Amino acid sequence: MSSQSDNMLFLMELSVLQSKLDKRLSLALSIHGVSLSEFMVLHQLANAPDHCLSRVVLASAVHLTASGVTRLLNPLEKLHIVEKQKNSRDARVSLVHLTEVGLETYVNAKQTYSETADALLDKVDTNELSEMLNSMRVAI
Numbered sequence: 272m273s274s275q276s277d278n279m280l281f282l283m284e285l286s287v288l289q290s291k292l293d294k295r296l297s298l299a300l301s302i303h304g305v306s307l308s309e310f311m312v313l314h315q316l317a318n319a320p321d322h323c324l325s326r327v328v329l330a331s332a333v334h335l336t337a338s339g340v341t342r343l344l345n346p347l348e349k350l351h352i353v354e355k356q357k358n359s360r361d362a363r364v365s366l367v368h369l370t371e372v373g374l375e376t377y378v379n380a381k382q383t384y385s386e387t388a389d390a391l392l393d394k395v396d397t398n399e400l401s402e403m404l405n406s407m408r409v410a411i
Contacts, residue, residue, distance in 0.1 A: 292391070299387040303380040304350070308333070308343055310384060313369065313377040316353065322369035323356060329367055352376055 297307040305313065315332045316322050324332070330340035344367060347353045352373035358364040369377065392400065 299383050300380050310380050316369035317377045323366050326365045
């Protein structure tokens with residue numbers, strides 16, 4: 272694939288596959304009441320010290336804008352999955368904390384995510400997956 276049109280077609284196909292993957296994972300996660308994007312937020316919070324991050328750091332970690340992560344967090348706050356916290360060092364910084372309900376939701380959703388990932392990729396060699404990821408990291 273050396274011509275621009277081949278590269279363009281490759282990236283278009285990759286985008287379609289990513290959309291299909293997002294849809295499959297979101298469908299699987301829906302039994303826990305979360306979307307794929309929400310799961311990614313929960314994953315970041317579950318693995319953060321004290322299960323807490325600033326909105327800015329969280330937005331960066333999941334590749335959203337600050338307003339995008341705020342829109343995503345609002346329903347999670349209403350469901351008591353996450354909660355706002357004040358930063359004792361800097362009142363301008365808004366923190367997001369994963370609640371006990373949120374941690375339980377994450378643990379259950381993580382199991383579903385893992386099972387879905389295994390089912391989707393069971394026929395692909397682990398070394399091939401690593402090679403594909405490394406190639407894409409170099410390109411992007």
